[in-house]
Amino acid sequence: MxxxxxxxxxxxxxxxxxxxxxxxxxxxxxxxxxxxxxxxxxxxxxxxxxxxxxxxxxxxxxxxxxxxxxxxxxxxxxxxxxxxxxxxxxxxxxxxxxxxxxxxxxxxxxxxxxxxxxxLEQPDFPPGFEPWEEYTGADFVFGVWPEERRAVVDGVELVASPWPSLDLTAVFRVLWTWAERDKPDEVTATLMIARVAEVLAWPETNALSWLAEQR
Structure with a gap:
């Protein structure tokens, strides 16, 4: 230590x-x-x-x-x-x-x-929108996020959950458990981006079903 x-x-x-x-x-x-x-x-x-x-x-x-x-x-x-x-x-x-x-x-x-x-300062972002950088270091995320659920405020890139019943912590758990479901050496950067984009296009029922399987 x-x-x-x-x-x-x-x-x-x-x-x-x-x-x-x-x-x-x-x-x-x-x-x-x-x-x-x-x-x-x-x-x-x-x-x-x-x-x-x-x-x-x-x-x-x-x-x-x-x-x-x-x-x-x-x-x-x-x-x-x-x-x-x-x-x-x-x-x-x-x-x-x-x-x-x-x-x-x-x-x-x-x-x-x-x-x-x-x-921290008091919040001044739109309700439900948060900086993606507080959840991940994967800088491609903002580019593949659904357009209607992302925003830029005062130069800060924000995202909101694409599924009403899940907060962003749960959303990112869905993203990474799906994208990284294979062995680490089998998941290329290109495949990772494609899988994250795929998940973000899912209906909410699919996201809830996959999340339930991870518990």
Missing amino acids: AEFEGRQTYFRPEVSPPDGPSPLGRRGYGSCTFCHSSDTVWQHDLNASLCRFRTMFGKGKVWSTSHKVCDRCEHLYNASEYAALARLQTTNPPSYDDELADHLIGLAAFCRADRGPRE
Whole structure:
């Protein structure tokens, strides 16, 4: 756990936070990165060059560069309570043997890339629309999103759920579980984009059916 121990003396001072308010984070939109609470208060921007990490089995992962955090999880994070944060992210029971360990590895990468917290502003986006960058680092998403469910406000690219009964967290779960249903080395970038576009054209009943199968 040496990476965790060095966060406040090495990782944070190494990368200074950007100047000015972030255009992405808005209080009341999105959910907490760690516990999925909608009562978000803080935003953490990450250094994109430090966001990649590998799980216990060597699978490559990458954090998106913008994350919202609720006040409870922010206090846990600042108190270095990483095990508690990892448990909040882990399903009960765990979906696989090393899930908790993988979340701890991910937290080490998060700490390394973290530019520091900032308090979120009050929301001023259209109801239901949120920045896609708060949910994924896949920059092709906005281009394939249904035109009537995307918008640009003050230079920020926003998306809204294409299915009324699902929030964006659930929407992205549908997208990625469908697009990545094969072995990782069988899913090319072109195939990934095509599958995401395919899912976004589904009727709501198809999305609900697929999501139910993943539980």
